[in-house]
Amino acid sequence: MTDASADARRPQEFEKVLSASDTSVASFDTHARSPIEKIQHFLHSNPAAVPLIVLVASIALFGVIIGGKFFSAFSMTLILQQVAITGIIGAAQTLVILTAGIDLSVGAIMVLSSVVMGQFTFRYGLPPSLAVLCGFAVGAFCGWINGVLVSYMKLPPFIVTLGTWQIVLATNFLYSANETIRAQDIETQAPILQFFGANFRLGNAVFTYGVVAMVLLVAVLWYILNHTAWGRHVYAIGDDPEAAQLSGVRVNRVLISVYVISGLICALGGWMLIGRIGSVSPTAGQFANIESITAVVIGGISLFGGRGSILGMLFGALIVGVFQLGLRLIGTDPQWTYLLIGTLIIIAVAIDQWIRKVAG
Amino acid sequence: MATEPLLTARGLVKRYGRVTALDQADFDLYPGEILAVIGDNGAGKSSLIKAISGAITPDEGEIRLEGKVVNFKAPMEARDAGIETVYQNLALSPALSIADNMFLGREIRKPGIMGNWFRMLDRGAMEKRAREKLTELGLMTIQNISQAVETLSGGQRQGVAVARAAAFGSKVVIMDEPTAALGVKESRRVLELILDVKRRGLPIVLISHNMPHVFEVADRIHIHRLGRRLTVIDPKEYTMSDAVAFMTGAKAPPEAAIAA
Numbered sequence: 001m002t003d004a005s006a007d008a009r010r011p012q013e014f015e016k017v018l019s020a021s022d023t024s025v026a027s028f029d030t031h032a033r034s035p036i037e038k039i040q041h042f043l044h045s046n047p048a049a050v051p052l053i054v055l056v057a058s059i060a061l062f063g064v065i066i067g068g069k070f071f072s073a074f075s076m077t078l079i080l081q082q083v084a085i086t087g088i089i090g091a092a093q094t095l096v097i098l099t100a101g102i103d104l105s106v107g108a109i110m111v112l113s114s115v116v117m118g119q120f121t122f123r124y125g126l127p128p129s130l131a132v133l134c135g136f137a138v139g140a141f142c143g144w145i146n147g148v149l150v151s152y153m154k155l156p157p158f159i160v161t162l163g164t165w166q167i168v169l170a171t172n173f174l175y176s177a178n179e180t181i182r183a184q185d186i187e188t189q190a191p192i193l194q195f196f197g198a199n200f201r202l203g204n205a206v207f208t209y210g211v212v213a214m215v216l217l218v219a220v221l222w223y224i225l226n227h228t229a230w231g232r233h234v235y236a237i238g239d240d241p242e243a244a245q246l247s248g249v250r251v252n253r254v255l256i257s258v259y260v261i262s263g264l265i266c267a268l269g270g271w272m273l274i275g276r277i278g279s280v281s282p283t284a285g286q287f288a289n290i291e292s293i294t295a296v297v298i299g300g301i302s303l304f305g306g307r308g309s310i311l312g313m314l315f316g317a318l319i320v321g322v323f324q325l326g327l328r329l330i331g332t333d334p335q336w337t338y339l340l341i342g343t344l345i346i347i348a349v350a351i352d353q354w355i356r357k358v359a360g
Numbered sequence: 361m362a363t364e365p366l367l368t369a370r371g372l373v374k375r376y377g378r379v380t381a382l383d384q385a386d387f388d389l390y391p392g393e394i395l396a397v398i399g400d401n402g403a404g405k406s407s408l409i410k411a412i413s414g415a416i417t418p419d420e421g422e423i424r425l426e427g428k429v430v431n432f433k434a435p436m437e438a439r440d441a442g443i444e445t446v447y448q449n450l451a452l453s454p455a456l457s458i459a460d461n462m463f464l465g466r467e468i469r470k471p472g473i474m475g476n477w478f479r480m481l482d483r484g485a486m487e488k489r490a491r492e493k494l495t496e497l498g499l500m501t502i503q504n505i506s507q508a509v510e511t512l513s514g515g516q517r518q519g520v521a522v523a524r525a526a527a528f529g530s531k532v533v534i535m536d537e538p539t540a541a542l543g544v545k546e547s548r549r550v551l552e553l554i555l556d557v558k559r560r561g562l563p564i565v566l567i568s569h570n571m572p573h574v575f576e577v578a579d580r581i582h583i584h585r586l587g588r589r590l591t592v593i594d595p596k597e598y599t600m601s602d603a604v605a606f607m608t609g610a611k612a613p614p615e616a617a618i619a620a
């Protein structure tokens with residue numbers, strides 16, 4: 001090796017043949033793909049496609065079985081009304097799950113916010129619109145606590161939100177003293193609390209303002225997630241937080257903002273909850289967290305973070321709504337709905353794993 | 361050397377629990393040079409460049425860029441100061457596209473209302489510039505710049521990470537084992553790229569275990585051992601076996617060489 005240093009300033013012997021080598025360096029594969037690979041790639045770049053196909057297929061299926069009673073403007077918009085709150089809470093859940101987290105406290109935050117909106121109006125006599133703002137502040141604060149614990153304290157989101165779920169729910173019961181505010185009182189004294197329950201008709205189609213708000217929210221979040229830097233950062237963090245940090249994303253800041261926005265959206269859900277059930281009830285919305293996770297998973301959003309589209313979540317929520325209404329109209333035991341939804345969840349996760357193999 | 365060093369570090373200490381990754385480490389990088397950093401696995405090379413690039417905060421010590429003390433608290437701050445790094449683990453987001461990855465944290469927004477009010481990204485501009493950079497660097501022919509990074513091979517990913525650093529570095533480019541995953545041909549490209557960056561007047565820090573590559577391109581070789589700089593040698597005056605002997609502790613380094 002003594003003459004190594006003399007040779008060292010030149011390319012090594014075995015590299016000389018490189019001058020004759022193929023010059024198309026590292027070009028991207030253009031080899032003909034099999035149809036299966038094509039499908040895999042299409043789904044990889046269009047994560048909302050599977051739930052959309054399932055949604056259209058299930059509407060068609062129930063339409064054929066049940067006929068006009070199901071396949072009508074009235075029934076279709078009824079489904080929208082029934083999934084409005086799941087869609088809103090699912091939007092909050094989507095943001096958190098995209099960062100590879102999970103938020104078990106969404107339902108509790110929603111209920112506490114609605115209770116604050118009601119109690120601040122009726123117990124303290126605040127103007128209802130101010131009470132609504134207080135509800136939003138409470139939602140944001142709960143989200144902020146989740147965010148700080150997850151980002152700066154580096155605690156697992158599942159554990160953090162398992163804890164805050166209990167804490168927020170208990171606070172909700174203690175503060176409200178298990179007291180329901182009656183629908184008639186709200187109607188006469190603070191109708192703005194029921195705003196999202198009000199509806200308007202287009203022919204046979206019935207829309208509530210809640211449905212409109214849900215669709216708008218999903219559209220706005222879709223834009224933000226796909227066309228702004230913040231949205232790209234959310235995906236990057238869910239993908240690989242360390243890589244995101246090293247390539248210049250302020251991970252903790254973005255994580256906290258995600259949980260705060262999630263809390264705000266839950267408060268919006270709480271406001272809509274009052275519109276939907278008419279009253280303010282501390283026991284409402286018990287299953288919102290599970291329903292939102294279901295919508296997210298059926299919507300093809302990966303629980304491992306960084307993958308999926310919020311549109312998929314909306315389709316996922318609608319699929320659940322279609323099954324519920326369809327099976328009810330057929331007159332089967334409601335347990336069939338849960339059985340089918342459970343199956344769909346497992347299929348959705350299996351498809352997610354298969355699509356991810358594109359990377360391999 | 362007559363000129364002042366561009367980037368210096370003195371007495372860097374970084375502890376991970378009971379492991380001392382950096383133990384009073386020094387570092388000097390001069391303008392326009394290629395400085396290779398070599399050392400055993402676990403010697404603290406990555407920790408050294410992470411401290412310099414803001415990815416970790418050293419427990420003790422001082423880092424100066426162009427004579428001014430800097431305290432980077434995040435990689436973003438080092439990047440804004442013109443220090444661009446290819447990390448050993450590449451730091452790419454697999455699900456994002458090549459263009460999104462290259463511009464992560466420094467996105468271009470659309471001009472006018474769409475950009476200022478609606479914060480809309482200018483995908484077209486970012487993709488165009490990403491393609492320009494990759495082609496300019498001759499690293500690869502890109503067909504689909506909006507393809508997700510996870511659909512690339514390991515070597516292609518490394519190519520994207522190297523191109524990102526070379527494209528955006530304005531003062532210093534640091535590469536932590538940039539050819540580890542690359543084939544013979546692709547490694548050669550990266551070496552050419554490194555020489556290219558040097559011709560643009562930028563100094564480069566190259567960490568590598570590949571002695572022939574190190575001896576081919578480096579102007580000086582920083583030998584790291586047990587968390588500190590052992591010595592700096594001139595590759596024209598020593599052989600690869602000398603370097604390996606110093607690095608592994610088989611031979612004591614020459615006293616005078618430290619000043620080189």
Ligand SMILES: Nc1ncnc2c1ncn2[C@@H]1O[C@H](COP(=O)(O)OP(=O)(O)OP(=O)(O)O)[C@@H](O)[C@H]1O
Pocket residue numbers: 376379380381399400401402403404405406407408448
């Ligand atoms: N995040 C961490 N937590 C704990 N210990 C760490 C961490 N990062 C590095 N170390 C320790 O610091 C020491 C130096 O690691 P470093 O990665 O800097 O070595 P290196 O010289 O880059 O090695 P290699 O050639 O294998 O890349 C090692 O003993 C390692 O175990």
Ligand SMILES: [Mg+2]
Pocket residue numbers: 405406407448536
């Ligand atoms: Mg290393």
